[in-house]
Amino acid sequence: MGLGDKISNKAQEVAGKAKEALGDATNNEKLQAEGAGEQAAAKAKQAGEHVKDAAKDTFGK
Numbered sequence: 208m209g210l211g212d213k214i215s216n217k218a219q220e221v222a223g224k225a226k227e228a229l230g231d232a233t234n235n236e237k238l239q240a241e242g243a244g245e246q247a248a249a250k251a252k253q254a255g256e257h258v259k260d261a262a263k264d265t266f267g268k
Contacts, residue, residue, distance in 0.1 A: 220249035
């Protein structure tokens with residue numbers, strides 16, 4: 208995984224956490240759901256990148 212991808216994915220995850228926290232504080236269910244969704248998307252991207260990294264390490268490509 209490239210450094211840029213790592214930073215982008217982590218930034219998306221942090222933004223999702225912030226959005227979810229703001230939704231919690233304001234009792235805004237839509238904002239809570241959007242934040243949770245952004246976090247899930249970021250984590251899925253990170254998992255996919257980890258799989259690609261593992262394959263590169265295993266197969267040397």
